[in-house]
Amino acid sequence: MxxxxxxxxxxxxxxxxxxxxxxxxxxxxxxxxxxxxxxxxxxxxxxxxxxxxxxxxxxxxxxxxxxxxxxxxxxxxxxxxxxxxxxxxxxxxxxxxxxxxxxxxxxxxxxxxxxxxxxxxxxxxxxxxxxxxxxxxxxxxxxxxxxxxxxxxxxxxxxxxxxxxxxxxxxxxxxxxxxxxxxxxxxxxxxxxxxxxxxxxxxxxxxxxxxxxxxxxxxxxxxxxxxxxxxxxxxxxxxxxxxxxxxxxxxxxxxxxxxxxxxxxxxxxxxxxxxxxxxxxxxxxxxxxxxxxxxxxxxxxxxxxxxxxxxxxxxxxxxxxxTKLIKNSNTFIHFLNQSRLQSAHSCFHSAMQLCWKPAVALAMDKPSSTDTAVVLRRIVPLGGGSLALSTLVWAKDLSKLS
Known part of the structure; x- marks a missing residue:
């Protein structure tokens, strides 16, 4: 044909x-x-x-x-x-x-x-x-x-x-x-x-x-x-x-x-x-x-x-x-410890400019295959003039990226 x-x-x-x-x-x-x-x-x-x-x-x-x-x-x-x-x-x-x-x-x-x-x-x-x-x-x-x-x-x-x-x-x-x-x-x-x-x-x-x-x-x-x-x-x-x-x-x-x-x-x-x-x-x-x-x-x-x-x-x-071939991708990163934040206030000072600014954080217990987490950061008052960085994380399995 x-x-x-x-x-x-x-x-x-x-x-x-x-x-x-x-x-x-x-x-x-x-x-x-x-x-x-x-x-x-x-x-x-x-x-x-x-x-x-x-x-x-x-x-x-x-x-x-x-x-x-x-x-x-x-x-x-x-x-x-x-x-x-x-x-x-x-x-x-x-x-x-x-x-x-x-x-x-x-x-x-x-x-x-x-x-x-x-x-x-x-x-x-x-x-x-x-x-x-x-x-x-x-x-x-x-x-x-x-x-x-x-x-x-x-x-x-x-x-x-x-x-x-x-x-x-x-x-x-x-x-x-x-x-x-x-x-x-x-x-x-x-x-x-x-x-x-x-x-x-x-x-x-x-x-x-x-x-x-x-x-x-x-x-x-x-x-x-x-x-x-x-x-x-x-x-x-x-x-x-x-x-x-x-x-x-x-x-x-x-x-x-x-x-x-x-x-x-x-x-x-x-x-x-x-x-x-x-x-x-x-x-x-x-x-x-x-x-x-x-x-x-x-x-x-x-x-x-x-x-x-x-x-x-x-x-x-x-x-x-x-058999578990992939580590749990639904990782939740806990709110950062208040006292740790206060002691590291200078380290996060610049974060005051990041109110609800999207970023990406690497999940703490992720395998190298690249699960990542999408993060929203905001500054919240703790009283006494102190500030804390509240971090809320939705983990997403983006292992397909690599």
């Missing part, structure tokens, strides 16, 4: 030891990629499904992403891998690859939306991102992906106007999806550019909010030794958040930008790009599904703990599903 085999010379016989080593290296490398994709995402699926503490709307999105990437490793990569042995695609059209890859990208976009509300609107997060909303997100991603795949493959809109070229190039060789200019542009916009731009804007906003919150701590506590410790911890968390966001976007862009640029440029150049290059860029995109469990899983402390329990077989023990 829309998949074509572009002519090229058959591969040289494997009589030469150098050629043999190259092909064997290809097989080993792609085999490792497939295994990592399948088992990496399978570990994320088992972790989120088994441990009840992880049954949250945000983690359900990560679970759905892992399912999509697992299917890419199971249903798409092995058949694409077979091309390198048989040198052509014998398994029909590529609607499965189109649908699953699009679903994976849309899931990444929806996860960024979830993080936006968790970080930028923490008070409203649980009311906005509910289990029902998460379900709608997931259904939307699958339906949109299926519609795009159906439009491209079954309606054959991708070859409208280039039917003669498509027929003339359908032969044994290197298989790839041939698209006309309109199809290449529209499919790239809906499958990649719109979700990608949304992700970039959201992550810039998230980092901006995190930086502003960290600065609030520095401004409020620059005169106090204890606050300086908080400032140092805040800087470390800010740096970690920046690295995490940079890795998230970096991996996504490196994997998919080259392919979708080629997807637009190749039809404009009358399909002169090397099929081998298109195949290589295609695999770069698939490898985003390999890296997703690393970026969205291994960066979380709860996943490392879950992986340890899975590897040691402890998940088969009774009540293992109730």
């Amino acid at each position: 829309g998949t074509t085999c572009n002519p090229r010379d058959p591969p040289p016989p494997l009589t030469d030891s150098i050629n043999a080593n190259i092909y064997i290296s290809q097989y080993i490398l792609l085999g490792i990629v497939i295994i990592l994709t399948i088992f990496g995402n399978l570990l994320v699926i088992i972790s989120v499904c088994h441990f009840k503490q992880l049954h949250t709307p945000g983690n359900i999105l990560i679970l759905s992403l892992a399912v999509v990437d697992f299917l890419i490793g199971l249903l798409v990569m092995p058949f694409k891998f077979s091309k390198y042995v048989e040198h052509c695609w014998y398994f029909g059209d590529t609607i499965t690859a189109i649908m699953l890859c699009t679903a994976s990208i849309i899931h990444l976009c929806l996860i960024s939306v979830d993080r936006y509300f968790a970080v930028c609107h923490p008070f409203r997060y649980k009311n906005i991102v509910t289990a029902f909303v998460t379900f709608i997100f997931i259904v939307f991603s699958w339906i949109l992906s299926a519609v795009l795949g159906f439009i491209i493959m079954f309606l054959e809109l991708n070859i409208k106007g280039i039917e003669d070229q498509y027929v003339n190039t359908k032969c044994v060789g290197s298989c790839y999806l041939m698209q006309n200019e309109a199809s290449g542009l529209s499919s790239s916009i809906f499958s990649f550019y719109i979700p990608g731009i949304v992700m970039i804007c959201i992550y810039i906003k998230i980092f901006s909010v995190a930086s502003r919150q960290a600065k609030a701590i520095r401004d409020a506590g620059h005169q106090c030794h204890e606050e300086q410790k908080k400032r140092a911890a805040s800087n470390r968390r800010e740096t970690k958040a920046a690295k995490t966001l940079a890795i998230v976007m970096g991996v996504f862009l490196v994997c998919w930008v080259p392919y979708f640029l080629c997807n637009i440029i190749d039809p404009l150049l009358n399909h002169v790009m090397s099929p081998l290059l298109i195949e290589l860029l295609d695999w770069f995109g698939y490898m985003n599904s390999t890296f997703n469990p690393l970026v969205y899983g291994f960066f979380y402390s709860w996943f490392r703990k879950a992986l340890k329990l899975i590897a040691t077989g402890k998940i088969f023990q009774n009540n293992s599903s109730r």
Whole structure:
């Protein structure tokens, strides 16, 4: 229908030891990629499904992403891998690859939306991102992906106007999806550019909010030794958040930008790009599904703990599903001791200017995964001319920030 085999010379016989080593290296490398994709995402699926503490709307999105990437490793990569042995695609059209890859990208976009509300609107997060909303997100991603795949493959809109070229190039060789200019542009916009731009804007906003919150701590506590410790911890968390966001976007862009640029440029150049290059860029995109469990899983402390329990077989023990992987995120920081405040009056003197000024404080018993608390400070009279800083805290689990 829309998949074509572009002519090229058959591969040289494997009589030469150098050629043999190259092909064997290809097989080993792609085999490792497939295994990592399948088992990496399978570990994320088992972790989120088994441990009840992880049954949250945000983690359900990560679970759905892992399912999509697992299917890419199971249903798409092995058949694409077979091309390198048989040198052509014998398994029909590529609607499965189109649908699953699009679903994976849309899931990444929806996860960024979830993080936006968790970080930028923490008070409203649980009311906005509910289990029902998460379900709608997931259904939307699958339906949109299926519609795009159906439009491209079954309606054959991708070859409208280039039917003669498509027929003339359908032969044994290197298989790839041939698209006309309109199809290449529209499919790239809906499958990649719109979700990608949304992700970039959201992550810039998230980092901006995190930086502003960290600065609030520095401004409020620059005169106090204890606050300086908080400032140092805040800087470390800010740096970690920046690295995490940079890795998230970096991996996504490196994997998919080259392919979708080629997807637009190749039809404009009358399909002169090397099929081998298109195949290589295609695999770069698939490898985003390999890296997703690393970026969205291994960066979380709860996943490392879950992986340890899975590897040691402890998940088969009774009540293992109730294992506490994340420390209690609903921490309440008690009102500061009155006498301590009076003795440290000079340290908090500048806080008089912070009446009901929002800031962010690091929770005292939080793990390094970054639970934080949103704080409202106000000055209240104690009598005798003394002042105390009343601190009321609503702790919010913003572990998705890093």
